Amino acid sequence: MKTSKSWILDYVDVPEGTTTEDITAALTRTGLKLEAIESAGAEISGPLVVGRVLTMEPEPQKNGKTINWCTVDVGDANGSGDPQGIVCGAHNFAPGDLVVVVLPGGVLPGGFEISARKTYGHVSAGMICSARELGLGEDHDGIIVLPQDAGEPGQDARGVLGLDEEVIELEVNPDRAYGLSLRGIARDVALSVSGASNFRDPALREVPPADDQGHPVVVDDPTGCPVFVARTVSGFDPTAATPDFISARLTAAGMRPISLAVDVTNYVMLETGRPIHGYDADKVQGALRVRRARAGERLTTLDGTDRELSAEDLVVTDDSGLIGLGGVMGGETTEMSASTSRVLIEAAHWDAVSMFRTGKRHKISSEAGKRNERGVDPTICEAAADRVVELLTTYGGATADPGHTVVGTPPPMAAVTMGLDRPARVSGLPIDADTVLALLEADGCVVAREGDALTATPPPWRPDITDPHDLVEEVVRLVGYDEIPSVLPPAPGGRGLTRVQALRRRIGRTLAGAGWVEVVDFPFVGERDLDVLGIPAADPRRQVLRLSNPLSSQAPAMTTTLLPGLLRAAARNVGLGTTSVALFEAAPVVLPRGTEAAPILPVDRRPTDAEFDALLKALPDQPLHLGLVATGDAELPGWWGTGRGVDWSDAVDAVRAVADALGVQLTVAAAAEAPWHPGRCAELRVGEHLVGHAGELHPKVCDAVDLPRRSIAAEVDLDVLIEAAVHLRPAPSFSDYPAAKEDVALVVDERTPAAAVEAALREGAGPLLESVRLFDVYRGEQVGAGQVSLAFALRFRAPDRTLTDEETAGLREAAVVAATQRTGATQRS
Amino acid sequence: MSGPNSSFDPVEVAALSEEEVSRAVDAATAAFAAAATLEELKQARIDHAGDRSALALANREIGALPPQARKDAGQRVGRARGQVNQALAARQEVLEAEHEERMLAEETVDVTLPTTRRPRGARHPITLQSELIADIFVAMGWEIAEGPVVEAEWLNFDALNLGPDHPARTMQDTFWTEPADRHVVLRTQTSPVQARTMLTRQPPIYVACPGRVFRTDEYDATHSPMFHQVEGLVVDEGISMAHLKGSLDHLAARLFGEGIDTRFRPSYFPFTEPSAEVDVRCFVCRGVGSDACRTCRGEGWIEWGGCGVVNPRVLTACGVDPERYSGFAFGMGIDRSFMFRHGLEDLRPLFEGDVRFSAAFGTEI
Known part of the structure; x- marks a missing residue:
């Protein structure tokens, strides 16, 4: 959530001298975390000044356009005090007007650098700016003409345009949806900034009483849409400009100003947190109706997408059929346009879960949806709609139609009961009962004390508060997390690393000591990787667990062997000039088994042992494997001799070194397994259990993975080896007689x-x-x-x-x- | 050689004269001193101290003397032989020392020659970082718990108070396995290990869970579809946020240096309530937040992870009585901790298997 600082201070007073950093630090301490402080005009640099147009000479051009050759008083901003000659293509101004001038050396949004340049037969030394060029809106029909009292020629125009404003960006967590509104942010400023006072709730306003004169609305699904408020304005001037403060604030909030009617609905959404939808009232036929969609119904939404709806989606209809995906996105047929003169305003409260599902199902991420799915204060629909009416009548020349439709009532908030000592017990802070009660009240809860407990009814803007621990968090954040003492819990008698954990470390150290370098790779694999290894179709390593949403179509499954990644890494090293490498990786591989699903168990109790077993059985086997790949020299050439290239025996010996470290006796036999050389592949066993294979790689495999022939590899199941590790080694006895x-x-x-x-x-x-x-x-x-x-x-x-x-x-x-x-x-x- | 002196011969034996004996000793000493090598000394020994040397021959003449003269001559020859042997031994010692010195000098090698006949091995820095962290917890009396990376949806989400419609599910981009109705995912966090721990044993529980986790993030300098997390879980009677703060401060001090502590900011995680983001004091500028500090970018603090009091709903789903027990949990990135601890700005070298990277860290970090 981004907002200009001044907007926040419309609703709350802070003491003189309070800095932006003071405000954001307080908000961060209480749960609205500062992401960044920027200035609104951060993308503009260099001289941007107020200018007064002295002369303008229209000059028709051969291409049919007429340009204006202007002289503009920019005070001393150009260094000389002489009028600045500027060519301007716009016509919506006259000599004497105050305009915004960017002088040579300035840079506009998008990295657009301004310099004096020859054009249309003049040297144009700068540019008279439009709102769009400054990133202030879409209006490019003409340049900005400032009010006559806006400032003096040569003065920096940033202040005049609100571009010097500090913009605060806050990270809003799912439990603090109220932070997606100025109303919520200002309330937290009042709660947390030292000396802040006089919070003025923008949603607290006198609204006309509901009646049955307004646009008719029928809600068939009050669970999905508990409150629906409709107001209408007429005589709206669709060409009316959006006031500067609205476009500046929307821009600061990261929203694009579009047109007054749209901008006002967005403005009120930011102000109150309540998403508003505006319909072109002349396009709406008959009563609005809210119901669930019928599976297969179709709607073309505002973004031009034709969507097939599900029976869970909430829709708004009129006599013509579907006209909106309730709370998520409006429909194309009733969209407001450049000729809309009557606006039907919808301020409705929607079921958050339904909003979440619909947004997810249709992959729509909108500002309205973001708020509706997190939960909005259901009690402010009338106030928000009334605020829209106010702004459209004030700035768009509209008049409010009589009639005020209100369907439904806000769902009541469920009270939460909590022991008064719980905040102290949970936080480790000495928070007494009075403090608990006072802080929850300050937070907006209606609190009643009952002996050692309290019952708190959360404020309507806090749908997230449902459990005692939610109340605890409110109390502790207002006391301050900084106050929590640092106490080490009393140490239990620990059992140290498990034997398996200790043995895994031993294996890593053994291999590193023997010259092998550990690598970590992603466990994703594709068919081609297995083809390259020459693994036959019937090989169990072909039975892979596939991902529904892999990052790469080349590697859409969980690997059953560590060798593809190790071979890639080895080839990469060789390619980078490290021609002798010995790599190992110890990581789980995934071996699917069975077809049972992992049940979604209840969460209101512990699953039974049988349920839990069924869950575990549905998971694939994930044995810990050790993979080794080496190429180049086992012993480097040097003054001591010619060195020695790696051979099959180095692979077997590495596994033997691991087995020795575990006290395990390996038996070795010849085998013919991919991807090894059929005559140089050892099969390694512990007793009857197959542990894995080691040896020289098949020359075709070396060629395919860009490794020199004679490269070697091994892959073993460490779980089997570790299982076989000796527990207690008996002390040996030696004979001292001669051998x-x-x-x-x-x-x-x-x-x-x-x-x-x-x-x-x-x-x-x-x-x-x-x-x-x-x-x-x-x-x-x-x-x-x-x-x-x-x-x-x-x-x-x-x-x-x-x-x-x-x-x-x-x-x-x-x-x-x-x-x-x-x-x-x-x-x- | 003279025969046995059965009948006294008054002729004096010249070889036994004091002059002759003395001359023999002088000759021997001179010869030894003149010997420049052990070979020459050997010849001088044969000549002057051998069986056929002047003194040896003189010794045999003693029997030819009258009994009353034998003692005197015997003593004279004995002394002389002693002197000769001493001179020989002394010279022998000198020459041997010289010889050894020469021989050692000849055997001199260039000790600056390279000695590494096979490249050194190394363990992966993330493995080392994980073990270092595990050791800190083990030293606190905690245990290290583990679980599979391909995990049941219920354990990764539902049991942790992330119901199917929980907005937080969209906070994590999950890899799902086929078919989707088997409800099996790549774990997005190590938290399912916490659930498994609570489901399979009784409190008190003090465990840390390091491991690899997966999110559908495109691979770039700061994102990876696989990364490593360590989570901690304590469930016991009377556990509070103060214990959480104490444990994290301890971890921070052990990992980043004495005096390095943490701070909490309110946050949101479904599995904890209250929840906090945890920042660690920058161990380079020690929280000063100097603009010159590259480690914390002038913030003074570094975002480290999330934590909180275990949500009683999670305890319930995992079979722990929330009325009797309370707990805390926390989690942070191992890769991330490693990156700012060692000044690594791009995470990709961690996963690309370039031996130059692991080798730079060897077998300890």
């Missing part, structure tokens, strides 16, 4: 997994085997085609003695025998 080392080289078919050979060695060697490490893999002529030699270092140690050479040799032999039996391994000689 016996034995190496063994085994030749196997090259398709035999090394892990299988190692497992057989362990099995065969038994418990005295302390460790086994594969230290060499050899292929070549010496072992024959299709064969591979695996060299293992075995280390044996007994807990209670030094192993003899014979014992060690026997254990080694047992290991080899097991490997031979299980994997067909032969010892390499």
